[in-house]
Amino acid sequence: MHRYSFALILAISLLTVCTNAAFAQYVPDCPDSTLCLNESVVVAYRQSDKIIPAQSIRGDEIKRLGSHSVADAIRYFSGIQVKDYGGVGGLKTINVRSMGTQHVGVFYDGVQLGNAQNGQIDLGKYSLENLESITLYNGQKSSTLQSAKDYASASAVYLRAKAPSFSEKSSSHFKARLSGGSFGTFNPSVLWEQKLGKNVSSSFNAEYLNTTGKYRFTYATKDGYSASDIRRNGDVSAVRLEEGLFGTINDGEWRARVYFYDSQRGYPGAVVREEPGKFRHEDRQWDTDFFTQGSLYKQWEKYRLNASIKYSYNYLHYLSDPRPEATTMHVENRYRQQEAYASLSHEFSFFEWWDISIATDWQYNTLDADLAEFVFPSRNTLLAAMATSFNFRKIKFQASGLYTYVNDSAKSGKAAGRKKRLSPTVVLQILPFDDIDLSFRAFYKDVFRMPTLNDLYYTFVGNKNLKPESSTQYNIGVTYSVNWKESLLRNVKASVDAYYNKVNDKIIATPTSNQFQWTMINLGLVLIKGADVTLSSNLVFNDNLSSDIHLNYTFQKAQDCTNPESQWYKHQIPYIPWHSGSLSAGITYKQWNFNYSFIYTGERYNASANIPENHEQPWYTSDVSFSRTFSLWNNLFKVAAEINNLFNQQYEVVRCYPMPGTNFRLTLTMNFQL
16 A cells, blocks of 8 residues: 555544544433434435436445445446446446546535546445435536536536434444445445534544455357456455534534545456466556545525535556556556645525526646656636526426636646636426426536546647537436335336437547557547436335335437448447346345345447447346344344346456456444444
């Protein structure tokens, strides 16, 4: 690990222990016949309030899916492609409606996770252990009280941390989880929630992950036979620490968070790099990520305020395969990113049916690297958004405009200079009936993506004259929901969204005089047509037995329309399937829970040329999990077992990066009231 890691881990741990111990109070034991549980807060959202399409996974549903990172859980949303390079430690990024990874904003407690270097957020780094919900919005959130950053992405993923809640007789909650399974995985974690006062509480979460990352896979030989080998160099050793403070004020709340992540891992690489049967790779990467952030929300009679601030530091050390016989060029680089961010949002309610909001954001990024002839760039970003909403009984309308100003500078060499853009959004929802939960919606959004610092300044690759990618989104949809109080089938919810996206000036990499020097250019035009379908229902057989079913389906036709003279004109862009979907079904009987999950990805191509050599076969996986909760010593325990890829399908999300076959995990969770 990085040399500062252990000192920082120790400092955060001691600070948390001392703080919680100082405020801890003795709570009498519960009576023998009573099981003491934390107070539960259930938040329900009316479907009609979500003008823009939204998908959400909340609470116990996250745990039932057998997911252990945000990347695992988000696979069950429609319109999603997760690029997974294999194994526990493989890079995992998200693509929504074929717009590209860099067009997806990822927000943690309302503040965006940033990566100015390459624009990609590795969702495998973020655990579900401390999350209350994961929500995906296409376009943007329905609320007008949001930061200017919220308006800047084509789609957004919101991670909401779980706030502590306590019963009247408790002021502390301690949860320990021990998990392990295939690939030599050892994954313990602890969560300590402490009530510090009437209106203040804290939450400390620590997690350790260690795995060999070794698993067997099959591959085709030149003679057309199938052979097997073991995936190596996929080991991971990672530590994650989070400390959160939560407070309430009159008509408002505030949150503060410190996050630390440190890991070292191997990247097994593509299986074509060496002779069959000799799949050895020794690429290594070390990461240290740190951020601290705070937010404040306050409401008055006609005015609401939202403010947030953040500082982050990211260190990355990458070493390519150092063996003399390796076929790749030796590379060893270190990168350091820093980011400062501040946001202030205001909302004015002139009438019950009319709101106006104003948001201003400032962000400053720097990137240092030990590359030859590196320019050491920095970026100042100013964003200003103004939005209005009209909420009548049967019609809801929103409109917003985002102004973006970006100014790049460099310590050495020339920088890209200034860029500015105005991006509008219009949203409409119609609820035609009073007694039927049926709504129609539509939105138009214009958005652009600034080139990343790698795109502009990477040595021998970057092009400081790149234009931002500009995109337009069109969406129409319908949602229907019906409920029955006493029947077996308690509710059914269904939604359908059709969309059309257009991406101009797409940034791509092309080779120059040799294969070791590439350059970034604006060339692409991508047209995307698609449809998302979601269906969910709840069945209640009796007081002890119930079931939930969720179904998602996506159709996408994402065509490369860059050059009408090209023989690949209007071919499907790489790794976008025409058809994909997922199914999850859960059954709860008393303290028992069973869940089955199915994910399907249809045929696709790994290059712009849709020819047989680039064709990728469909793949699908089935996962099952069992769990049981029980009380012991007046505390709550849970044991869980899960089997992933039940039928041992051999498949690749990205060509030449084989995924694991059948694997298992066992988990014991212990909850204590102190």
